[in-house]
Amino acid sequence: MTPPPSAPAPYSFETPLTKLVGVRYPIVQTGMGWVAGPRLVSATANAGALGILASATMSPEQLRSAVREVKSRTEAPFGVNLRADAGDAGERVRIVVEEGVRVASFALAPSKELITRLKDAGVVVIPSIGARRHAEKVAAWGADAVVVQGGEGGGHTGDVATTVLLPQVVDAVDIPVVAAGGFFDGRGLVAALAYGAAGVAMGTRFLLTSDSTVPDAVKARYLAAQVKDVTLTRAVDGLPHRMLRTEFVTSLENTGRARVLARAIRHAAGFRRLSGMSWRAMVRDGLAMKHGKDLSWSQVLLAANTPMLLKASMVDGRTDLGVMASGQVAGVIEDLPSCAELVERVMTQALDVMGRLRP
Template identity: 85%
Template sequence: METALTALVGVRHPIVQTGMGWVAGPRLVSAAARAGALGILASATMTPEQLRAAVREVKSRTDAPFGVNLRADAGDAAERVRLIVEEGVRVASFALAPSRELIARLKDAGVVVIPSVGARRHAEKVAAWGADAVIVQGGEGGGHTGDVATTVLLPQVVDAVDIPVVAAGGFLDGRGLVAALSYGAAGIAMGTRFLLTSDSTVPDPVKARYLAAGVKDITVTTAVDGLPHRMLRTELVTALERSGRAGALLRAVRHAAAFRKLSGLSWSRMVRDGLAMKHGRDLSWSQVLLAANTPVLLKASMVEGRTDLGVMASGQVAGVIEDLPSCAELVGRVMAEAESVLARLEQLHGSGTLPPAG
């Protein structure tokens, strides 16, 4: 299936595996890339040295195109951009809108720039600055998310920009791919669905917790870092929502110390990053600290298997996922189902059941 996305990045199928912290490492990314999707490494939880090693590991496993997700507001964003240019990475994606200067630097080096956005105005801004495509995440998506459903947000963005739009938030199968294409998207991006594969390194007990969850077990809370964050409801989430300001600050300082040790960042650097997050937002200092060290909370679950102490970011689709296929099986299944749906629609159209387009 050829779309504007496959033509832009050189993959076989219009599917993106998103850059999830502690999840989208070399094993998952290379498996997704070999399956014909666009795999994206998550770099926010890596030092620059670890990122370089991860990029080289993916390249040793596959010659298919892949990308790296970057934090546009990170203090070392320019260094990481230089790294992916040096390593010949095909795609740079961003969790927040990158600056005009970062986009220009990447495009000058031949890197495809695909920011993720959650609002029409953000898509318009990065398109005007030269982004090659955008990933648009509706409120159903996991992690930091908005409150506008994909079915409402996606057509707005498709109508507003003239670059390829990739739909994210609520996708897990071929029916969703066809639905996104019908809205004018060039493909779909999936996080939770790729997390729940046999190629994902997430511990089995954590995967089991996801598989056992129903749709109503997935919540949006601001208690973790002050921003709307979709995740499984866990003991930690409940405790954070019930704790007072003093308890939240104490917990945030403890996690911040752990993140500093893990990342090698100085306290001054963490404060600068925290101030960047606080800018323009009504966040308490405990929320700023939590925002700066949310990776530690994710690591507790996604790496250490501590479902009682960690955060498990999750799209709503976790409530209807029931198995753990390999990436190859998943992508093959999605594409086969999409072709079947398209054939059925064509049959309906040919029989006159559907009116002619236009």
């Protein structure tokens, strides 16, 4: 494979992940809503890692346009993150196939039918999972690899640490496993490889790059955060959600149930206007979410909070009105390198650590 012009180094680092998806380095930039757009994804791809485009906050037309923009910026492989429980998941899969996207990732386990359809079209399928049994299920259905996120990771997350979950999954499946949750440098990459992973996935670390379109004031809040400032709360949508602790998050936790539900209804209306979805389609997605996650109707309604509260910060820069999903690693990140600089730094440090570990 010929490295793109902006590649950080003339070498490659081969693992089962790099061979599977065709990138040079075993590093994945996760599909963060409102964050992982064409600029960040293409910069990651040009740096030799795997960039994942976030599509959950896009309409199908916006998704096709974003994919084409990434393709205009890079010739390297990249992926698209899809919602397996979306009512229009089939249409989005069709776009991924038609546009020749290399990888389809999923935040929830896709159905066996979706996996088969993508694989038959030559698309690599990599779901994200948070439990050993989920990894075993999607592997049995034909997934090509899995991303395993431990509780240190940002956004919706579980309560099992990466250091416990990762070896469980590596021992349980015979497909490449990508480690997520708590990774930000070359030392973490080497540790993940030692556990048997084929690479690492990073979200917060890529959010905090100069190629990220997140407003500068929001990045400054992340950089100022210490580890103790990253909290786990259910106040946004009723599910465990890791984010920066702010006065707004505290106010959400202290708000009465009726006011929270009223806010969720307003946010659902706002997201409907942004996404172009009909109320019928939103109800259909809500039914799928309720079944897929075993949620109450109030939790389904609260889920409308998530995309709009994230947009308030990640797009509009309103940290006083939005939330900032974050892994615990935000507390140890202090700078904003470009994606090329970040990938080169991670790989250089990983090779140095591996060299020092050898007899």
